[in-house]
Amino acid sequence: MSFRAAARIARTAAIKPVMAPRAMTTLARAVATKPAAVNFVATRGVKTINFGGTNEVVHERSDWPQEKLLDYFKNDTLAMIGYGSQGYGQGLNLRDNGLNVIVGVRKDGASWKAAIEDGWVPGENLFDVNEAISKGTIIMNLLSDAAQSETWESIKPQLTEGKTLYFAHGFSPVFKELTKVEPPKNIDVILVAPKGSGRTVRSLFKEGRGINSSYAVWNDVTGKAEEKAIALAVAVGSGYVYQTTFEREVNSDLYGERGCLMGGIHGMFLAQYEVLRENGHTPSEAFNETVEEATQSLYPLIGKYGMDYMYDACSTTARRGALDWYPVFKDALKPVFEDLYQSVKTGKETQRSLDFNSQADYRDKLEKELQTIRDMEIWRVGKEVRKLRPENN
Numbered sequence: 001m002s003f004r005a006a007a008r009i010a011r012t013a014a015i016k017p018v019m020a021p022r023a024m025t026t027l028a029r030a031v032a033t034k035p036a037a038v039n040f041v042a043t044r045g046v047k048t049i050n051f052g053g054t055n056e057v058v059h060e061r062s063d064w065p066q067e068k069l070l071d072y073f074k075n076d077t078l079a080m081i082g083y084g085s086q087g088y089g090q091g092l093n094l095r096d097n098g099l100n101v102i103v104g105v106r107k108d109g110a111s112w113k114a115a116i117e118d119g120w121v122p123g124e125n126l127f128d129v130n131e132a133i134s135k136g137t138i139i140m141n142l143l144s145d146a147a148q149s150e151t152w153e154s155i156k157p158q159l160t161e162g163k164t165l166y167f168a169h170g171f172s173p174v175f176k177e178l179t180k181v182e183p184p185k186n187i188d189v190i191l192v193a194p195k196g197s198g199r200t201v202r203s204l205f206k207e208g209r210g211i212n213s214s215y216a217v218w219n220d221v222t223g224k225a226e227e228k229a230i231a232l233a234v235a236v237g238s239g240y241v242y243q244t245t246f247e248r249e250v251n252s253d254l255y256g257e258r259g260c261l262m263g264g265i266h267g268m269f270l271a272q273y274e275v276l277r278e279n280g281h282t283p284s285e286a287f288n289e290t291v292e293e294a295t296q297s298l299y300p301l302i303g304k305y306g307m308d309y310m311y312d313a314c315s316t317t318a319r320r321g322a323l324d325w326y327p328v329f330k331d332a333l334k335p336v337f338e339d340l341y342q343s344v345k346t347g348k349e350t351q352r353s354l355d356f357n358s359q360a361d362y363r364d365k366l367e368k369e370l371q372t373i374r375d376m377e378i379w380r381v382g383k384e385v386r387k388l389r390p391e392n393n
């Protein structure tokens with residue numbers, strides 16, 4: 001794309017306030033709402049929204065201001081089991097929200113050290129897994145999915161009547177034939193699945209914004225499970241939450257991350273880059289036309305204003321070509337997505353994840369695969385291109 005086109009995008013983006021009224025108020029509220037822990041503004045709550053012709057109920061965090069959360073959970077101890085990406089994000093947000101939260105991880109592991117660095121104090125609010133579970137009333141199982149399966153036999157007997165079991169993914173109970181995680185029937189079992197990494201759960205909260213999350217109920221013995229899930233979703237830093245089931249959550253999540261969110265987009269970048277290189281284009285040109293322009297110029301426009309806006313902001317030449325080629329890509333890729341969905345639904349992806357991530361040396365093996373990515377020309381070029389961004393000089 002030409003500089004002229006890029007300049008036009010920048011100009012248009014700067015002057016065109018084309019957000020749907022709802023999106024505008026969401027953004028306005030997010031900006032207006034300072035640190036989430038301090039100022040919840042109770043202006044909106046549960047709503048039925050027409051999402052492209054389908055009505056869905058959503059809950060917004062303004063229904064659960066901080067004082068209400070503190071009151072709702074005043075008799076609870078939230079035991080955050082695991083301190084990976086989600087444990088970090090959700091745990092610190094809960095702590096900043098003033099709730100009684102403790103962390104449970106294996107002593108002297110990487111997470112134990114990370115938790116101490118983040119200010120959790122051994123014996124005060126940092127314990128080993130079993131001690132934290134024994135102290136908790138709401139057990140938030142944020143171990144890795146493979147570890148949830150490995151540790152289930154020791155955790156299950158501690159999930160006694162009156163406790164609540166919380167997951168951030170439907171993986172363990174939905175694929176119980178593979179994971180062996182079968183939650184007790186006499187306690188509430190709920191799910192809150194943030195739609196982003198734990199780092200983003202934390203950074204959005206600190207900016208006074210919130211991650212979108214889904215919530216679901218597996219067991220409701222108290223009649224309060226749904227309400228508890230929604231309240232917890234807000235407490236861990238969600239901006240709005242939509243209802244799902246454990247099954248729908250795990251299927252869509254495993255599918256999405258293998259597809260457009262990570263695997264699919266990575267494969268598409270590689271294919272486009274390789275063809276450019278095979279046709280004599282320089283690394284700079286191939287990278288700029290594949291990744292840099294996408295992530296720095298065009299994808300943020302999709303994120304902020306939508307796909308039609310991005311088309312509208314581009315040159316007539318770019319627009320015509322993209323309009324002609326997107327159906328070709330869609331038709332070529334749809335069978336791959338269909339295969340992928342089946343692979344998820346049948347449990348094949350779950351089995352693969354359990355097999356790989358249960359190995360004692362899974363971190364080393366993962367590191368080797370990540371190194372292969374780091375060593376690819378495209379991503380080595382990316383490193384140099386990023387250095388040239390004026391803000392990085």
Ligand SMILES: NC(=O)c1ccc[n+]([C@@H]2O[C@H](COP(=O)([O-])OP(=O)(O)OC[C@H]3O[C@@H](n4cnc5c(N)ncnc54)[C@H](OP(=O)(O)O)[C@@H]3O)[C@@H](O)[C@H]2O)c1
Pocket residue numbers: 081082083084085086087105106109110111112141142143144145147150151168169171193194195196197198
């Ligand atoms: N990451 C995301 O973007 C994301 C988004 C939404 C939902 N989720 C879900 O959130 C949950 C947690 O995911 P995560 O990415 O935060 O965690 P993770 O990084 O996959 O898991 C890390 C935690 O598991 C512990 N662990 C691993 N093996 C263990 C074992 N054998 N015994 C005891 N502890 C063990 C680690 O402790 P050590 O340091 O001691 O090894 C660490 O605290 C999962 O259900 C995941 O699907 C994740």
